[in-house]
Amino acid sequence: MDTQKILDFLFELFASLGLKIIAAVIILFVGSKLIKFIKKWIKTSSKLEKIDMGVRTFLGSFLGITLYAILFITIAMVLGIPTTSFVTALASCGVAIGLALQGALGNLAGGLMILIFKPFKVGDYIDTSSTSGTVTNITIMYTVLTTPDNKVITVPNGILTNSVIENYSASDERRVDLTFATGYECDIEKVKEILLSVANKNEKVIKEPVPFARLVRHGDNSLEYTLRVWCKASDYWDVNFDLIETVKKEFDLNNISIPYPQMDIHIDNVK
Incomplete structure (x- = not known):
């Protein structure tokens, strides 16, 4: 009799959950296929080819994680599993992980901003508040610079997006500004003629x-001239x-003197 009751209970349980289990399996199968298709489409679609591949890869991964979370919550609801506590726990874990990875998330957000807005690109020479060099690689988390003396510097993207960036390669042409000093006795027009002749x-x-x-200036020991010319950035x-x-x-050929700082000292005899 007890055995019969157990069998009846199991039969009723299967009858009540059977359809739910079948529905959950179908949702899992179809949902997984759909998520994989969406991630692949983001990476390979010609409609998104203008978006940087790093951004597309990140968006695909982020969207995949989000959709899988929604998928599992949906399956739990179909099976009749209470989802309120599950969602609350998931949100708490998200907050905890966010606080623990605050710096990393800042770099991640910085990387997205760099890849989307493109303040610089690979091959550009940039100067930040802390370093300078030629950009050799841009990833979602950090940017790699190579200095003129061949040092490799890895800069977190969070630091870059919070810094003033001077991009010396953004334009095809740059202006060279130079300052030269001559003695007060030198002819002004002659000096200007020499500077322009050299430039031309x-x-x-x-x-x-x-x-x-x-x-441009009457200095303490010299007259100061500026010479400005334009050239290709390279x-x-x-x-x-x-x-x-x-x-x-x-x-030197034209006897134009370049003075050096000097000081006259007068000594008075004190009686």
């Missing part, structure tokens, strides 16, 4: 806008160093 003879200097040379340092060297040679 340099093949890497762009002719438009035209080179600019003017007297030629910046070559033009900078070439002009400094050539101007010095031309000053």
Whole structure:
């Protein structure tokens, strides 16, 4: 008799849960296939090709995790499992994980901003508040810079997005600003003529806008001139160093003195 009651109970239990189990299995199968399709579509769709691959990969992973969470909650509801406590526990875990990974999440958000808004790209030379170098790699969490002396610097994206970034490669052309000092006895027009002549003879200097040379300051020991020329961004340092060297040679040939700081001391005899 007891055995019969047990069998009847199991039969009733299966009858009540059987359809729910079948429905849950179908939902799991269809939902999993749909989530995989969505993730693959995000990575391979030609409609999203303008979005950086790093952003697409992250969005696919994030969306996959979110959809799987929704899928399992739906299955639990179909099976009649109370979901209120489950959702509460999941939310609590999310808050705890978020606090523990606050720095990492900041880098993640920074990486997304960099990949979406593109303040710089691989190959650009940038200067931040803490370092500078050529961008060699951009990931979702950090950016890799290579300095002129071949040091490799890994910068968290959270730091980059909270810093002022100077991108020296954003434009095809850059302006070279140089300052030269001469003695007060030197002819102003002659100095300006030499500076402009040196600039115009340099093949890497762009002719438009035209080179600019003017007297800008009366210093304590010298007259200070500025020379401004434009060149291709890739030629910046070559033009900078070439002009400094050539101007010095031309000053020497034309007897233009370059003064050095000096101080006159007068001693009075105190009786």
